[in-house]
Amino acid sequence: MVNMRCFVATALALTGAAYAAPVVSDSDRFTFLNMPTPLGLPCDLAVGPDNMIYTNYLLANKIVQINPTTNAIKEFDIPFTLPLLSNLSLPVYGGVAFAPCVVRPGQDGNMYAATGLRNQLAKLDLATGVVSVFTPPNALQPVGNLQLLNDMWGGPEDMFLSQSTADVISAFNYKTHQWRTYQVPTPGSNPFGMRYASDGALWFTETLGQKIGRLNTTTGVIQEFPVPFPTVATPAVLRVETGGDMLWFTCFVSDSVAGINMYTHNFTNYRNTAFGSAVSVPSVNTLDAQNNIWFSTWTQNLLTYFPPATGKMTHIEIPRTLIYTPISVPFEMNVGVQYYGGEGKNRIYFTQSIFNRVGYYDLDAGQ
Numbered sequence: 115m116v117n118m119r120c121f122v123a124t125a126l127a128l129t130g131a132a133y134a135a136p137v138v139s140d141s142d143r144f145t146f147l148n149m150p151t152p153l154g155l156p157c158d159l160a161v162g163p164d165n166m167i168y169t170n171y172l173l174a175n176k177i178v179q180i181n182p183t184t185n186a187i188k189e190f191d192i193p194f195t196l197p198l199l200s201n202l203s204l205p206v207y208g209g210v211a212f213a214p215c216v217v218r219p220g221q222d223g224n225m226y227a228a229t230g231l232r233n234q235l236a237k238l239d240l241a242t243g244v245v246s247v248f249t250p251p252n253a254l255q256p257v258g259n260l261q262l263l264n265d266m267w268g269g270p271e272d273m274f275l276s277q278s279t280a281d282v283i284s285a286f287n288y289k290t291h292q293w294r295t296y297q298v299p300t301p302g303s304n305p306f307g308m309r310y311a312s313d314g315a316l317w318f319t320e321t322l323g324q325k326i327g328r329l330n331t332t333t334g335v336i337q338e339f340p341v342p343f344p345t346v347a348t349p350a351v352l353r354v355e356t357g358g359d360m361l362w363f364t365c366f367v368s369d370s371v372a373g374i375n376m377y378t379h380n381f382t383n384y385r386n387t388a389f390g391s392a393v394s395v396p397s398v399n400t401l402d403a404q405n406n407i408w409f410s411t412w413t414q415n416l417l418t419y420f421p422p423a424t425g426k427m428t429h430i431e432i433p434r435t436l437i438y439t440p441i442s443v444p445f446e447m448n449v450g451v452q453y454y455g456g457e458g459k460n461r462i463y464f465t466q467s468i469f470n471r472v473g474y475y476d477l478d479a480g481q
Contacts, residue, residue: 141433143479147185147472151176155467157215158398159450163223164240167454167463169472170217170227177217177227177238177245180472182459192229192236192245215449220268222288228264228275235266235275235286250277250284251293263321265351269310269331276305276318283308283318283329283336296334298327307352307363313376317361319349326352326363326374339379346372346383354401356422364396364409371396371409373422384425388416390440400462402453402477408462410451415442417451417462417475430475432464444468 149156154171156178162168167180175192214230225238235248264276272285272294281303285294298305303323311317316329320338326349328337341349345368352363360382362373369391372383386394388411395412402408408419415432437443450465460477 136428138428138430139433140430140479143476144433145185145474145476146466147180147187147474149178149470149472150187150189152470154178154470156465156470156472157449157467158217159452159463159465159472160217160219160225161452161454161456162219162225162240165456167452167472168217168219168225169450169465170214172215172230172467175229177225177236180463182454182461183457190238190243190245192227193247215263216265218266218268218273220273220288221270222268224288226266226268226273228266233277235273248286248291248293250275250286250295263304263306263350265307265318267308267310267316269316272331274308274310274316276308278304278306278321281305283316285331294334296329296336298323299336299338300325303327307350309352309355309361311355311361311376312358317352317374317376319352319363321348321350321366324349326361328376339374341372341374342381342383344368346370346381350396351398354399354407356401356405356407360422362399362407362422364399366395369394369396371399371407371420382422382425384420384427386411386418387427388414388418388429388439390414393440397449398451400451400453402462403455403460408451408453410448410464412447412449413441413445414439415446415448417448417464432466432473 151174154174156169157172160168169178177190179188214228216228218226220226227236237246264278266275272287275284281298283296300323303320306319306321308318318327324343325338325340347367350364350366354362359376360373370383370385394414397410397412399409406419415435417430418427420427435442446469447467452463454461461474463474
């Protein structure tokens with residue numbers, strides 16, 4: 115079924131049709147910020163407790179701060195450590211990062227980032243600017259994250275971290291720096307995206323297990339809810355909650371954004387309506403002030419949003435692109451996306467990894 119959808123979508127794109135939904139082209143609303151570290155490749159995005167924008171690099175050991183008012187950029191070095199050497203910092207100048215793609219705010223007022231294949235947690239103390247590195251203690255730590263697909267979310271007392279290839283969820287306590295580990299029941303499920311939801315539980319995706327998990331952080335019990343495969347396939351990044359009952363996540367293979375009701379466990383699925391979307395790879399999602407869900411796509415230079423009540427999608431063309439679908443030329447690898455509503459701003463930030471820059475789309479420009 116997936117292959118047939120891919121064939122049909124590609125055929126339509128090649129016959130000259132461009133979109134099956136409204137498209138907006140407004141280059142004046144876009145601003146691009148080049149990153150100071152060459153070939154750093156910015157990936158994820160988050161709003162910090164200090165109302166700054168944060169990103170991290172795929173290929174450099176740094177957490178990056180962007181001032182939304184001045185566009186000034188500041189970088190914080192992550193100590194290069196090896197987990198098996200008791201977190202001993204190595205004197206490696208410019209040590210290459212190992213594909214980290216997650217940065218998240220903690221409820222302790224600090225910023226946290228993953229270190230990719232090294233499978234560690236980096237904490238940026240916003241009061242001092244010091245970055246510390248912590249290693250999960252479980253036996254599978256060295257093989258806990260053998261690719262860049264893991265995520266984090268800050269709960270009231272802990273920062274939660276998915277160790278995808280180890281099939282575990284770890285909790286790092288802000289105060290004690292102690293770890294707790296929760297084993298996902300389904301072997302090989304690849305826990306990935308996560309959010310601490312309003313019901314007081316940590317919800318997460320199981321990308322290969324084709325399930326959504328719910329961790330009761332008090333009892334440690336994990337429930338699993340199979341997604342309606344193949345309509346919903348490879349659930350990925352889960353970062354949006356709406357209405358107090360719905361959690362929304364992107365799906366790589368089904369080219370969609372889907373939602374699960376936290377109480378009925380029913381699923382809703384909205385397929386990406388850009389032609390060529392069978393190869394678009396929806397990546398990260400975020401919620402704006404008007405309750406619209408936005409998501410990025412790895413292979414298409416588009417920003418897409420929809421109201422969760424209808425699923426009607428609008429596609430916004432990112433400028434300086436020659437071909438938008440089915441695979442954009444030039445290929446910019448749009449991964450992170452984050453709404454920002456602080457300091458009187460109303461923006462959608464996004465990363466373009468290949469072009470080594472962060473951009474933002476001004477929702478209020480011209481209005």
